[in-house]
Amino acid sequence: MKIHLEQVIDMIETADDAFTYFYDTQTGETVYLQDEIITGERNEELEELIENSPRGRFLRFPTKYDIHEYRIMESFVGTLPPGAARQELANAIRGRGAFRRFKNGIYYHRIEQQWFDYREQAYREIAIRWCRDVGIEYTEEN
Numbered sequence: 001m002k003i004h005l006e007q008v009i010d011m012i013e014t015a016d017d018a019f020t021y022f023y024d025t026q027t028g029e030t031v032y033l034q035d036e037i038i039t040g041e042r043n044e045e046l047e048e049l050i051e052n053s054p055r056g057r058f059l060r061f062p063t064k065y066d067i068h069e070y071r072i073m074e075s076f077v078g079t080l081p082p083g084a085a086r087q088e089l090a091n092a093i094r095g096r097g098a099f100r101r102f103k104n105g106i107y108y109h110r111i112e113q114q115w116f117d118y119r120e121q122a123y124r125e126i127a128i129r130w131c132r133d134v135g136i137e138y139t140e141e142n
Contacts, residue, residue, distance in 0.1 A: 002137045008127035011061040021061040085109040
C-alpha cells in the first residue's frame with residue numbers, strides 16, 4: 001500500500017497538542033486520538049485497537065514537536081539576503097511571542113508568499129522523511 005504524500009503533509013499542517021494522528025496501514029485512513037486533558041474527550045475503543053493491533057498497523061504521523069516550526073522559521077530567515085527584513089526577522093524569532101512577531105514581520109516586508117513556499121517545501125521534506133523512516137512508500141499522484 002502507498003500513501004499519498006499530500007495526506008502526510010495535511011497531517012503535518014494540522015499537527016497540534018489536542019490530537020495525535022495515525023495512519024492505519026490496513027485501511028489507508030487517518031485516525032486520531034484526542035488528548036483528554038485538552039479536549040475533555042477520549043476514544044477508548046480506538047485506543048484499545050491501536051494498543052492491541054500488530055506493530056506497524058498504526059503509524060503515528062509527525063507531531064508538532066517532530067516538525068520544529070521554530071527551526072523552519074530560523075532556517076527561512078537564514079535564506080534571506082542581508083538587509084532589514086533578515087535582521088528584523090532574526091530578532092523577531094527570539095523570545096516570547098516569536099511566532100506572532102515573525103508573522104507580522106513577513107507581512108510587513110511583503111515576503112509572506114516566499115515564507116509559505118519555503119514552509120511548504122519544508123513540510124514536503126518532513127513528509128518524505130517520515131515515509132522513509134516508517135518504511136512506507138508514497139505517491140505524489142492524485
